[in-house]
Amino acid sequence: xxxxxxxxxxxxxxxxxxxxxxxxxxxxxxxxxxxxxPAAEGQQQSAAADADQDQQxxxxxxxxxxxxxxxxxxxxDQQQSRQDADQTDSSENQQQSADDQSQPEQDDxxxxxxxxxxxxxxxxxxxxxxxxxxxxxxxxxxxPFCDANSNGxxxxxxxxxxxxxxxxxxxxxxxxxxxxxLLRSTLGLTDxxxxxxxxxxxxxxxxxxxxxxxxxxxRATGGFQVRWHALLVPIEDIVIVxxxxxxxxxxxxxxxxxxxxxxxxxxxxxxxxxPGRYERFDFVIAxxxxxxxxxxxxxxxxxxxxxxxxxxxxxxTALKAVLTWQVLGEAFYDGDTAIxxxxxxxxxxxxxxxxxxxxxxxxxxxRTGETETQFGEGVMKIRSFAWYCREGGREFALHVLDxxxxxSVALPLIESFRCDADxxxxxxxxx
Numbered sequence: 373x374x375x376x377x378x379x380x381x382x383x384x385x386x387x388x389x390x391x392x393x394x395x396x397x398x399x400x401x402x403x404x405x406x407x408x409x410p411a412a413e414g415q416q417q418s419a420a421a422d423a424d425q426d427q428q429x430x431x432x433x434x435x436x437x438x439x440x441x442x443x444x445x446x447x448x449d450q451q452q453s454r455q456d457a458d459q460t461d462s463s464e465n466q467q468q469s470a471d472d473q474s475q476p477e478q479d480d481x482x483x484x485x486x487x488x489x490x491x492x493x494x495x496x497x498x499x500x501x502x503x504x505x506x507x508x509x510x511x512x513x514x515x516p517f518c519d520a521n522s523n524g525x526x527x528x529x530x531x532x533x534x535x536x537x538x539x540x541x542x543x544x545x546x547x548x549x550x551x552x553x554l555l556r557s558t559l560g561l562t563d564x565x566x567x568x569x570x571x572x573x574x575x576x577x578x579x580x581x582x583x584x585x586x587x588x589x590x591r592a593t594g595g596f597q598v599r600w601h602a603l604l605v606p607i608e609d610i611v612i613v614x615x616x617x618x619x620x621x622x623x624x625x626x627x628x629x630x631x632x633x634x635x636x637x638x639x640x641x642x643x644x645x646x647p648g649r650y651e652r653f654d655f656v657i658a659x660x661x662x663x664x665x666x667x668x669x670x671x672x673x674x675x676x677x678x679x680x681x682x683x684x685x686x687x688x689t690a691l692k693a694v695l696t697w698q699v700l701g702e703a704f705y706d707g708d709t710a711i712x713x714x715x716x717x718x719x720x721x722x723x724x725x726x727x728x729x730x731x732x733x734x735x736x737x738x739r740t741g742e743t744e745t746q747f748g749e750g751v752m753k754i755r756s757f758a759w760y761c762r763e764g765g766r767e768f769a770l771h772v773l774d775x776x777x778x779x780s781v782a783l784p785l786i787e788s789f790r791c792d793a794d795x796x797x798x799x800x801x802x803x
Contacts, residue, residue: 498632503528504667504675505652506543507640508612513629523684525665526647536596537618537626539633544611545647545661551582551604558613559602561588573603576638581605583634587620599623603634607643651793653678654764655697658788659685663692670698670717678764682718690747693785694718694771702760705767707739710758714769721745724756733759733768734791747775755779761791 499520502509512520516532517539529540542558555561569585584602591597600617614637616630645651648661653676659665663685670680680698684691696714708727715721723743730740738759744751755778758769768789772782 500636501528501530503541505645506612506643507645508541508643509636509638510539510541510614510633511636512539513632516626516629517633523666523668525650525667526661527664532618532626532629534622536622537630539616539630541615542613543647544613546606546609546611551584554611555584555602555604555613559600559615561586575603575605576636579605579607579639588617596620601630601634603637605637605639607639610643610646612639650683652676653681653697654793655761655766655768656788656790656793657683657695657785659693659785663687670696690752691773692781693773695785696769697766699765700760700767702762702765705760707737707758707760708741710767710769711739711741711756714758715743715754715756715771719745719754719771721754730757733757733786734761734789736760736762736791738786742778750775753778755782757782757786763792 497514497518498511499514500509500511501520501522503522505525512518512530514520516534516537517530518533519530522528522530526543527540529538531538544554544558547554549557556563556565565586565588567584567586569583571583573581573583575581582604584604585600587597587599589597597620598617599620600615602616603612603614605612605614614634616633618626618630648659650657650659650665650667652667664687666684666686667676668682668684669676670682672682674680676682678699681696683695685693694714696718711727712724715724721743724741725743727739727741730738732738736759738757740758741756743754743756745754746752752773752775754771754773756769756771758767760767770782770785770789772778772785774781
């Protein structure tokens with residue numbers, strides 16, 4: 373079976389409430405309902421006929437009100453001009469549709485120059501998704517890709533309404549692997565998969581890229597036959613892998629949407645983010661690039677911000693770590709309360725034991741606690757930590773999950789944490 377969803381879907385059942393709550397978290401960089409494709413030919417002809425009838429009625433009304441034949445003739449001339457313009461616009465729009473919608477479309481709020489009737493549009497909406505960390509963006513056509521939100525940081529994916537088509541982007545550190553090996557490793561392709569096409573190309577903004585096309589047959593293992601495309605874009609010390617594909621039976625229907633996404637991929641002038649280092653909101657925490665990273669707001673119906681948010685790490689088998697933060701006056705901070713509150717809000721776990729002092733996090737005194745929860749047929753241990761950063765006036769709570777020793781898993785995360793991203797960068801430069 374094709375693994376359409378990211379590894380977050382493999383989290384334990386005890387954490388299901390968090391995942392469900394976060395599933396609809398909005399992305400603050402989605403430009404919703406902004407671009408529209410032209411209306412279908414039948415809609416355009418109907419709209420033109422309705423406009424002609426309205427204009428004729430208006431002309432007759434002006435005549436009944438005592439306007440002269442000269443005014444009537446002038447109105448008729450204007451009407452004929454508008455009809456000619458409508459016919460020209462219809463031909464141009466039909467040609468534009470035949471060209472696979474290669475040009476940006478007009479917003480439906482714009483008006484025609486001749487009257488107050490809005491331009492007719494189809495039901496298909498084009499939204500541009502922009503990744504908050506890396507700044508790249510691309511367009512998603514609804515339908516089939518109507519969910520333009522993603523909580524992913526280094527990895528994002530968008531499933532079609534039918535669940536049989538996928539668009540996604542992965543960002544990796546450049547380890548020197550050739551593009552063939554990198555693509556196979558990223559997408560889990562076996563050596564039996566052969567590329568049907570491979571060519572040098574460029575992105576819309578001119579960056580060198582390489583495109584791969586191939587079919588993958590997983591019917592022998594209960595899956596589907598899928599047609600895929602991928603775009604590899606190396607930028608400085610990172611490589612971006614853009615993938616798009618669909619079940620072969622559905623491919624022709626969704627191919628325009630897949631090509632639209634690939635063809636509209638735009639990169640910013642500079643990319644400052646790097647996999648393995650999260651510093652979007654003026655603090656820093658490093659993590660293993662093998663883990664899947666995601667971000668959510670508090671509450672999860674909001675996007676993350678300086679004031680509040682949740683950073684989640686998912687290993688290949690289960691949820692690994694949850695970091696929460698929120699602005700709070702120092703006089704109101706209490707480490708034990710921070711642990712208990714965030715543990716309940718983010719993981720749905722109410723009880724915690726062994727609350728005690730625990731060293732420092734970036735020079736700030738920290739508290740710790742522990743708890744256990746059922747995981748499959750075994751037990752998952754959770755070690756929690758809380759501390760307060762005067763820079764930014766925020767409390768932080770970190771919860772790490774491991775079946776054996778969560779504290780040892782937490783140590784690299786804690787040691788990498790810095791309350792102030794600027795100070796962390798200065799320290800790195802000094803080293």
